[in-house]
Every structure is written in C-alpha cells, then in structure tokens.
Amino acid sequence: MARLSRRRALAGWLMVAPALAAFIGFKWYLLALVVWDSFRHIGLFGSSSWVGLSNYQALVAGPGFLQSVGATLIWVLVGLTMAVLPPLFLALALENPPGRTFWRAVYFLPGLFSWAMEGPIWIFLLTPGQGPLAALFQRVGVREPNWLADPHLIFFVLGALLLWQQGGFLALFYLAALAAVNPEILDAALVDGAGRWQRLWRVVFPLVLPTVGVVATVVLLQTFSGFSEIYVVTSAAVYNVTRVLTLWIYSHGIVSDQVGIAAAASLVLFVMTLVVTVIGLRRTESRA
Amino acid sequence: MRAPSPLLRFAMLALLAVGAVSMVVPLLSALSLALEPPTARITGLPLFFPTRFYWPNFIAGWKDLNMGQLFGNSLVVSLGTVAGQSIIALMAAYSISRVRMPGSRFLLYFFVSTMFLAESVLLLPIFLVLSQLGLLNTLLGIVVPKLAWGLSVLFFVRTMDAIPREYDEAANIDGAGDWRILWRVILPQMWPAIATMAIETFVGTWNDFLLPLVVVSSSSKYTVSLGLLELGGPNVGVLPQIRMAATLIAMLPALFIFLVLQRLFMQAVGVGGIKG
Numbered sequence: 001m002a003r004l005s006r007r008r009a010l011a012g013w014l015m016v017a018p019a020l021a022a023f024i025g026f027k028w029y030l031l032a033l034v035v036w037d038s039f040r041h042i043g044l045f046g047s048s049s050w051v052g053l054s055n056y057q058a059l060v061a062g063p064g065f066l067q068s069v070g071a072t073l074i075w076v077l078v079g080l081t082m083a084v085l086p087p088l089f090l091a092l093a094l095e096n097p098p099g100r101t102f103w104r105a106v107y108f109l110p111g112l113f114s115w116a117m118e119g120p121i122w123i124f125l126l127t128p129g130q131g132p133l134a135a136l137f138q139r140v141g142v143r144e145p146n147w148l149a150d151p152h153l154i155f156f157v158l159g160a161l162l163l164w165q166q167g168g169f170l171a172l173f174y175l176a177a178l179a180a181v182n183p184e185i186l187d188a189a190l191v192d193g194a195g196r197w198q199r200l201w202r203v204v205f206p207l208v209l210p211t212v213g214v215v216a217t218v219v220l221l222q223t224f225s226g227f228s229e230i231y232v233v234t235s236a237a238v239y240n241v242t243r244v245l246t247l248w249i250y251s252h253g254i255v256s257d258q259v260g261i262a263a264a265a266s267l268v269l270f271v272m273t274l275v276v277t278v279i280g281l282r283r284t285e286s287r288a
Numbered sequence: 289m290r291a292p293s294p295l296l297r298f299a300m301l302a303l304l305a306v307g308a309v310s311m312v313v314p315l316l317s318a319l320s321l322a323l324e325p326p327t328a329r330i331t332g333l334p335l336f337f338p339t340r341f342y343w344p345n346f347i348a349g350w351k352d353l354n355m356g357q358l359f360g361n362s363l364v365v366s367l368g369t370v371a372g373q374s375i376i377a378l379m380a381a382y383s384i385s386r387v388r389m390p391g392s393r394f395l396l397y398f399f400v401s402t403m404f405l406a407e408s409v410l411l412l413p414i415f416l417v418l419s420q421l422g423l424l425n426t427l428l429g430i431v432v433p434k435l436a437w438g439l440s441v442l443f444f445v446r447t448m449d450a451i452p453r454e455y456d457e458a459a460n461i462d463g464a465g466d467w468r469i470l471w472r473v474i475l476p477q478m479w480p481a482i483a484t485m486a487i488e489t490f491v492g493t494w495n496d497f498l499l500p501l502v503v504v505s506s507s508s509k510y511t512v513s514l515g516l517l518e519l520g521g522p523n524v525g526v527l528p529q530i531r532m533a534a535t536l537i538a539m540l541p542a543l544f545i546f547l548v549l550q551r552l553f554m555q556a557v558g559v560g561g562i563k564g
Contacts, residue, residue: 012387114495
C-alpha cells in the first residue's frame with residue numbers, strides 16, 4: 001500500500017478526534033482523577049491537599065467499609081454459584097425444543113426490563129401478608145419467610161432474582177457454544193457406542209467448558225459493580241448486610257460528598273474487579 | 289443432537305414450561321395488581337392472574353407520575369445517546385478500518401480496553417467532572433458520559449473490516465474522498481450493525497437509573513426508570529395499583545422493540561447484552 005497522503009491522514013485523525021475526546025475525557029481521565037483524588041483531601045470550597053495514604057487508612061479504620069467489601073465478595077460468590085451453571089442447563093433444554101423461538105422469547109422476557117420496573121413487582125410479591133404468594137403460603141398453612149428483610153436469606157433471594165432476570169440472556173452464550181459443537185464429533189461418539197448421557201458429559205460438556213468461563217466473567221463484572229437490583233429490592237432492615245461497594249461509594253461520595261475516601265473506595269473496587277477478572281480469564285484461557 | 293426418546297422429550301418440555309411460568313408469573317401478577325380497582329384491598333390478593341379489569345388505573349398512573357414528561361426526558365436521553373455514540377463510533381471505526389494512520393490499531397485497544405472500567409468505579413469522577421462542567425441536573429449530563437462505549441467501536445470496526453475494499457476503491461477512482469466514501473459507500477452497508485448497536489444502547493439507556501440518580505436532582509429532569517422509583521415509591525402516597533400500572537406502561541417501549549424487532553434484538557443481545 002502506498003504511503004498515506006497527508007490529506008488522508010488528516011481526514012483520519014479528524015474522524016477519530018471525537019472518539020478520542022470522549023474516551024479520554026470520560027474514561028481514562030476519570031480513572032486518573034479517581035487515583036489522584038484518592039490521595040488528596042478535598043475540603044469545602046474546592047481546596048485540596050495531598051494526604052498520602054490517609055484516605056485508605058481512614059477507609060480501613062472507619063465503620064462499614066470492610067463490611068461493604070465483604071458484602072461485595074459475598075454477592076460475587078452468590079452470583080457465581082447461582083447464575084453461572086443453571087443457564088447452561090437452560091441452554092441444553094432450549095437448544096431444540098418444539099417452538100423454540102417462543103421458549104427463548106419467554107425466558108428472555110425478564111431481561112428486557114429495568115430493576116426500577118421489576119424491583120417493585122418483586123417487593124409486592126415478596127412482602128409477607130400481601131399479594132398472591134402470601135395467600136399461597138396462608139392456604140398451605142406455612143409461615144411465609146420475610147424474604148427481603150431476613151439477613152440470612154436476602155442474598156439467596158437476590159441471587160434467585162439475578163438468575164430470574166439474567167438466565168435467558170446468559171443462556172444465549174451457551175446456546176452459541178452448543179451451536180458451534182461439530183455434529184460429526186457427536187456422530188463419531190454415537191458410532192463408538194456412547195449413550196446419550198455419555199455424549200453429553202464426555203463430549204458436549206468439555207467443548208462448552210470455555211463458555212462457562214465467559215459467562216462467569218460476565219457475572220463477575222456484573223456483580224462486582226452490582227447496584228440496581230440491591231438498591232431497589234433490599235429493605236432498610238438488611239441495608240447494612242447488602243451494602244456492596246457501589247452503594248457505599250454512592251452514599252459516601254455523592255450523597256455525602258466525602259470525595260477523598262470515596263475515591264479510595266472506588267480504586268479498591270477497581271483493583272478487586274481487575275485482579276479477580278484477570279485471574280479468571282487466565283484460568284479459562286489455559287483450560288480452553 | 290439426536291432426537292431423544294419421547295419420554296425424555298416430554299419431561300424436558302414439562303420442565304421448560306414450569307420454568308417459563310416462573311418467568312412470566314411475576315409480570316402477570318403485576319398486571320393483575322394494576323387492574324384492581326383503587327378501592328380494593330391488596331393484602332391477601334389471592335390470584336396471580338388478573339380477574340378484574342379496571343383500566344382507568346393506567347390513565348391515573350400516566351397522570352400521577354407525570355409520565356408524559358418522564359417519557360419525553362427518556363426519549364431525549366436514549367435517542368441522544370444512541371445518535372452520539374453511533375456517530376462517534378462510526379467515524380472512529382472508518383478511520384481505524386480504512387484510513388489506517390500509523391498507530392490506528394493501538395487506538396482500537398485504547399478504546400476497547402475502557403470496557404473494563406466499570407461505571408461503578410467511574411461514578412464518583414463522572415459526578416465531579418459533570419459538576420465542574422455545569423452539567424449536573426441536565427439531560428445532557430446523562431448523555432455525555434455514555435458517548436464513549438468501547439463495544440460499539442469494536443463492533444463497527446469488525447463489521448467494516450468485512451466490507452470488501454473494492455467498493456471504496458471504485459468510489460475513490462470516481463474521485464470521492466474519505467468523508468464521501470464513509471457517508472455514501474460505507475454507511476449504507478452499516479445499517480444492520482448500527483441498528484443492532486442502537487437497540488442495545490436504547491434499551492440499556494431506557495433501563496438505566498444509576499447515572500440519572502447521580503446526575504439529576506429535580507423531578508422535571510427525571511427519566512422513566514428514575515421517576516418510577518422516586519415518584520412511585522411508597523412514601524410518596526401513590527396507590528400500589530396505580531404505581532404498578534405506571535410500571536407496566538414504562539415497560540412497553542422495550543417490549544415493543546423486542547416483539548417487533550426480535551431477530552435484530554437477539555443479535556444486539558448477542559453483541560453486548562442489556563444491562564438494567
């Protein structure tokens with residue numbers, strides 16, 4: 001290819017300029033700003049001074065932060081255990097049933113909407129004493145658990161709701177992987193006398209395994225920065241239990257304006273997410 | 289796979305049906321609550337399915353939550369984000385895929401790697417920068433932070449790389465410059481990709497309330513998702529029936545897009561995924 005004329009190069013840079021401005025201004029610069037602010041104390045009227053690590057010290061010493069880190073890790077773990085494998089089984093069922101477009105659409109339906117819309121529906125359903133679920137429990141004569149206000153139960157409920165909302169979407173990853181399984185391999189296994197379950201466990205699963213890593217990464221990223229679902233659904237009674245880092249950052253940095261400390265917390269969240277995701281990706285890649 | 293035995297097939301369908309019911313039942317009970325007359329008791333409402341049909345709740349929901357304004361704001365924000373994001377990504381993708389200045393592949397990494405910067409990590413600096421720019425409590429302030437989206441650049445570059453270069457070369461021989469080639473030759477072939485990305489962004493923006501929650505403070509600037517939470521919450525004194533009716537109205541745009549453009553929609557989800 002001939003060397004780029006100066007005019008073409010200019011056109012090229014002009015075309016990429018808005019993107020450069022947007023990505024620098026609202027991504028990379030913001031990251032730099034978080035790092036910078038996390039080492040500074042910002043007083044009223046915008047005066048600020050370098051304070052070294054004292055924001056981080058205040059984080060660890062202050063009440064609630066470590067608990068919040070713990071809540072985040074629990075939420076990530078709940079997401080990984082409750083929302084990564086079930087969509088695989090869903091995908092196996094959705095692969096080729098009669099009327100599969102219909103089934104896929106139905107399972108996908110909850111993923112269409114915001115927690116701002118679905119949260120209130122679940123609050124209505126899961127508040128004891130109101131709604132059809134309560135009526136059901138009453139008829140059977142079992143005391144309904146206080147789903148949204150029981151600190152031992154809340155994360156499981158949130159995990160189930162996560163699966164309810166994201167299951168159909170996450171199954172799409174597995175469906176794509178299943179569609180890519182070469183039918184000749186299955187035929188070969190059949191010729192070798194492998195039964196149905198054997199083919200599933202020995203042939204299909206190993207081929208789909210790398211996708212488990214992909215789905216796990218999606219769930220990881222989602223739960224590490226989880227906010228919407230927890231913000232909407234959790235009741236005040238368990239607020240301290242479920243206050244994950246994003247909620248912590250929101251209430252400290254934006255509602256009550258403690259910029260330095262919230263910046264430090266943002267950076268902690270960033271590093272946690274990065275480390276776990278990179279380790280996760282490495283492990284799936286080495287297995288793939 | 290091979291056709292399974294009829295029994296297994298039946299069992300699987302039965303399981304699918306049970307699961308499907310659990311997907312749909314919450315939405316149906318929301319509908320049945322929304323159709324209860326305002327005078328009805330909602331404690332111990334026994335049914336998952338609507339039995340009474342009091343439609344005026346939907347009119348009350350539209351009025352009480354001021355949904356005309358909420359829809360207007362959400363439309364401005366969602367369409368603005370879609371338009372801005374597409375144009376920015378389209379031009380960048382052309383530059384990277386076609387002009388190929390030295391270092392342009394590095395640019396692609398520079399854009400795409402920002403996908404690892406979660407919104408929750410950048411929440412605080414977004415707030416600080418918007419406040420410095422005077423964009424807090426404006427609709428523009430909800431749009432601007434979402435203009436940079438690495439996935440759209442990546443997707444457009446990949447799509448453009450697959451368009452044969454003969455088209456550009458022919459146009460070039462006819463004397464067309466890069467701008468002309470982008471708008472007249474490349475753009476018409478990019479519409480499916482643009483539509484796919486647009487659906488993903490539109491629904492994602494429609495559903496998002498974290499950014500509006502951070503940026504906007506006065507109720508005249510609320511988007512639909514934020515407004516439902518702030519104006520329909522239990523402490524505002526809106527009846528549950530009416531709030532539920534408003535919630536269902538808010539679901540209609542995404543549902544409509546899903547039903548009408550299902551194939552494109554599934555593609556969009558395959559590319560990026562919808563966040564809510």
